[in-house]
Structures are given as structure tokens and as C-alpha cells.
Amino acid sequence: MIVVRLMGGVGNQMFQYAAGRALALRLEAPLRLDLSSFPDERGREFALGSLPLCAEVVTSAELECFPPVAAAPSGGRAARMLRRIACRVRGARRSGGPLRFREPHFHYASAFERLTGDVYLDGYWQSERYFAAASSTVAKELTLAEPQDARNAELAARILSSDSVSVHVRRGDYVHDPTLAGLYAELSPDWYRRAALMAASGLAAPEFFVFSDDPDWVRGHLDFGHPLTVVDHNAGAPLADMRLMSLCGRHVIANSSFSWWGAWLDRRPGAVVLAPAKWFGPRRARRRIDDLYPATWRRT
Template structure:
């Protein structure tokens, strides 16, 4: 059994699921999702139910088997003896050490609890095809999104994502992440226009007013602003349908670009992902993506 802790927004949850799913596939065992922390997490909700994932939630019995580092040695010993008698396998607690890819992750054993963000495709590249299928939208798109999807199919569509929201409103979050400025988007748009004839930009944002006022490509542009948080997975799906992607320093648009199956896609991403220089992001962006 692999248990993975889920927290954060949709993109973060997808990274966490993907890492756990890879290990569960390797050992042909079940993956269980620990969503307890959403009870006290006010910024986001559990959001993976819009996809065709294997949705199997950890029970209190499953979670009671976790050997946390804070357990006193005597308690750990007692638990192991008790579980050996009852033939119940304990679950080892694994905490992500830092933000860069940890090669040791791929050698982790079965029966573990994963606590981290695991934000690199290197954690799950072995099951790319499985994830592309499981991260497919299971419910019918709204009629508005169906119409928009048809427009995306019939043009040289480029998704452009502006992430603001709590990156701006929450001082703690802002100090960690910061936001991509107008210059970044202007340079990214110029790069696309140098390489693509007649691009049509589809602008997605959690701050539509700011995006409409500040992101103005000298090209055909459609501002997508009708989907709220309850249907954010549809925004991600629409991003993935575009032929090319300009992403923000956001795991949400990271996944929109990663799920894009166009073999000739151009993905432009910000070099600066965090305000903090202590965050090692060298493994975050796939090698073929352009960094600005």
C-alpha cells in the first residue's frame, strides 16, 4: 500500500497523486489518498474528483499504521511487535527532503506514506501514458466550454495563464511565490509570434480584470473568464487542448502544458518560479520547455 498526503491546489494535488501512483504501479499495490488536511485548509479543497483517477481514500485504520519520525523508539518497537503478531505491515513515513528531484524516491519500498510536493516529471515519467488517461476529464464539459474547445481545435491556439489570486492577496504566499509581470508575458508573446503564424491567444486567469487590462497581445485574443474554482479542471483541459502554452509560476498551468499532447508544442515558462533563492527548481521544468 502507498499512501500519499494531498494538500494545496489542483496542480499540487496532481503532482502528489502522480508520484504515489508511480510507486503503486511499480509494486502493483493500491494507492490511497490522505485528504484529512483539507478540513482545516481554507485556500483550496480536494479537487481530483473531476478526473478519472483511482479514487481510494485512506481510512483511519490505514493511517494508524504510519510510523512517524516523532514516535518514540519504545512506541515504534511496541507497534512493530503488535503488527507482527497480527501480520499487519507498518507504513513508513517518507518526508520530501527538498524541492529538487530525489533519485532515491524511485527506490523506495512498498508500504510507505508520502509527505511532500514531488514537483518534477522525473517522479512519474515511467507512467506518463497512465497519467494522461487518468487525468482526463470524466464529466461532460459545459456547453460554453464545448464551444470554446471547438474554437481551440480550429486555430493556432496558444494558452496563456496568469496566476494571481492568493499570490497577491496573501502576504505569506506572495513572499514565497511572487507573480509573473507584464514583461514576462510580453516577451513570451513575442517568442510565440516569431515562431508561429497567426497565433490565437486564450488567456486564463484567476484575476480576469487584471489580465484583460494588462495582457494585450497584438493578435487574436480570447479571455476565458467564465469558469470558477468548482470547474477549474475544465480550464486546465482547455489549456491542454491548445497547440502551445505560456505558463505562469503555477503548478496549475504546468499541468495544462504537460497534458498538451501536441508533439510540436512550444511551452514557455518563467525561469524564476519562487522569490526565494533557496528553492532548487532545476528539476521542475521539462528540458524541452523554454525558460524566460
Template structure:
């Protein structure tokens, strides 16, 4: 059995799920999810249940042997730790590690797994499982229909906790202007769809010569709808955020452009060399 620990916001949850799914399918064993972290987490919620995921939540009886892996004490151990014979594998932003696929048996995944290399071999399966269980509401469907009429570009601005965060940093306005200009020079008649956790700020500061629609109807617990609507665009300008990473990745079609910031974190010890697919275009944030 593969059990993957689900933590953080929606984008992180999707990386963790996709990596676990890939490992489970490789060894033809069940995948289950450890969502205990959300019992005490007030700022984040388990959101994958809005998607057509096949993996169930692990029962309490399946988790006790893993319980001690969440203790600070276990940080003193090497990367692999085996409580009761269960292999615990950690990845906290240290880059793609192919040795994850050399392990069979019972494995507990604890980390972020932020690289498509973990699941690129089952990309079609991942995209299928990340479809909504319940169709979009009428307002969002109208937005998606509008996107199909002209070349569409999603632009994501992550602010909120990033503004004063010591590790994350917000992308500058110039980054967004350069990205939009790059796409506009290659595709005529584009319409820009702006997504953000700070709508007033983007409406005041993100101004271009391109027709722009600010998407503001999916705030709070409905942010998963934003991600799906975002994925319906043809081209993407993402922030240094796993949220818009997935919006762009789910959407990828022939001829689509994805532009991403080339710096993700302010901490140079965090390895992001495998975070962005090589086919994506990067600009200084």
C-alpha cells in the first residue's frame, strides 16, 4: 500500500496525490491518503474531494505505524525511516528523486513532490482524476464559454500570505507585463483573464493594453473552481504558485504558451530545477 500525506493548499495537495498515484500504479498497489493534518489546520482545507480522485482516505487503523513520522524527532533520522517496516520517504523541495520508483511494498510519502517527472508517465490518468465531481455552476460555465470565442490567456497573481513571507515573494508587475506582451506578439486578439486571491489589488495594478476580465466569483472555499476555469484558457501566465502551475498543466494543448517566473523561492537551498517543465517559458519575476 502507498499512503501519501496530504498537506497545504490545493496545488500542493495535487502534487502529493499525483506522485502517490504514480507510485501506486507502478507497483499495482492501493493508494490511500493521510489527511490528519487538516484536523488541526484552520487556514487550509482538504480540497481534493471536489475532484474525481479514486484514492480513499486512509482509516485510523491503517495509520498508527506512521504516526511517529510526524514527530520532530524523526527529522533527525535519514531520509528513509522505517517504523514497523513501513518505508517513509520525504521530499521537502529537494528536487526530483527517481529513487522513489525503486521502492516497493508499504511506502509512506511525506513531502511536496513538485515535479511532473513523478507522474508524467500517467499524465492522462492524472488529468482524468482531477476533473470535477460536480459540473461548474452556470456563472463559471458562461465564463468558460466566453473563453472559447477568442484566444484566452489566464494570468494568476498570488498575494495573500506571500506579501510578507520570508521564503516566498510576489511576482512584480513588470513580469506580468512582459509575459502578456510576449503572448500578444504571437497571438492576435487575445483576452486576458486575471485570477487572484486579492481582486482589489489586481484591478488597481494589473493594467495592460489587452482586453481584460477579472475573475472574482470564486473566492475562499471555491478556489478550486478558479483552478478549473483557469485550465480552460489556451495560454497561461502563472505566479510562483503550485495553484496556477496546475491550472496551466491541466490545460496544456498544442500551441499553448505557458510563462512562469524563473525564481520560485527566496531561499536558494530550495531546489526548483525540476519544478517547471522545460517546454515552459521563464522570465525574471
């Protein structure tokens, strides 16, 4: 049995599900979802219930099978983390007993590949490398199924019949929540204009579809010199926006796991994705982020 803890917003939950699903497939084990983090301190809820997931909610009896996290050994913080993870992985391979595997750092943890037996996953797992081997399954299960409402169906048809470019603008809590100040890079209108023109390069008649939690800011600050539609009618239905994003032919994403998935779910060969090279602000500037980007994406 694989249990994965879901937490955070829509994009974070997708990363967690994807990692858990890939591990469950590799080990031929059932997947369980731990939803005990919801609602969280920011009022976020489990957001994937309308998707065709292949998992059930874990029971309290199943959770009791997993031992508590062991105390960290002495030494530097990084060394303690690595030794703790290595110890847990080795112990699981020896005994075959359940273990809790906590993500040791932001970049890809190769110890994930050596997990066996019953595993509880606790982390964010923000790298395609955790689920690349199961990408087709993950994409199918994290794509909102039809039918759509009439307005979204009409917009989807427009997107598919045009030289469409999706643009995601994340502001909201990044800008207005003081607890997040300095955690994420703030992307300027100039950055969006530059990235949008790069993404549209070579298109005969590009049409931009902009998705944002601050549509008024978009209308007041962004002009790409081509037709632009601000998609703002899916309030409270983020998966509907994500599906529309994935239908666009090219993508400009924000430093946001939500738009990461909007672009990644476009599984057509040769999809063009422009992503910010600077993902984090000064408080997280030392994080290694190379594993965050799929190999074919362009950073600017």
C-alpha cells in the first residue's frame, strides 16, 4: 500500500498524487490519499475530487500501520536529512515493513527509486522525474473529463482552432500575503511581454488566452500586440481553467505549480513552454530548481 499526503493548492496536490500514483504502479500496490491536512490554515480543501483518480481515502486503521518519523541523527542539517532518508530506505528494504518517506529537499531525491513495501509519502514532489515513467496514466487521471458547460466548450473550440498561446499570471497571495513576501519571484509586465512574444514566435496569427487570479491587473498591464482574451468566468472551478490552458498550442507559465500543470497536461509532441528562470525570491534563492523544469521547456 502507498499512502500519499495531499496538502496545499491544486497544483501541489497534483504533484503529490502523481508521485504516489507512479510509485503505486511501480510496486503494483493500491494508492491511498491522506486528506487530513484539509482544510488547512489558508482554507484550502481537497481539490481533485472531480478527476478520475485511481485511489481511495486512507482509513485511520491503515495509517496506524506506519511508524512515526524517527528522530534525526546528529550533524549538519543537510547531512542529517540525507542520513535519515538513507536509513529509512535501507530499513524498509531489509524488513519489508511500512515506512514514512519524507521529502529531503526541493530537488529530485533519487532515494525515491529505491522505495519498496508499504510507503507513506510526505512532501511536495515537484519534479516530473518522480512520475515520468507513468506520465500517460498521470495525464489521463489529472485531466478534467467532459462534458463542459457551454461557455467553456465554446472557448475550447476557439482555442483549438487558433494559434493559441496560454498565459498564466499568478499574483494574489504572492503579492498581497506578507507571509509569502520574498518566497517567490515577482514577474513583471516586461517579463510577460518578452516571454509571450518568444512563445508566439513563428505563429501567423497568435491569439493569447490569459488566466489569472487578478484579471483586472492583466487588463491594465499586459498588451502583447495581438488579440488577447482574459479568461475570468471560472471562479471557483480552477480545473476548468487548467483544462482550457492545456488545450492551447503554446504556453507561458508563471512560477506557479498551477500553471506548471496547465502546460504539462498538453501532451502533444513539440509543445512550446516558456517558464521563468527565476522561480523563487530571496528567501528561497538557494534552492536547486533544475529538476522542476521538464527538459523540453525553455527558461527565460
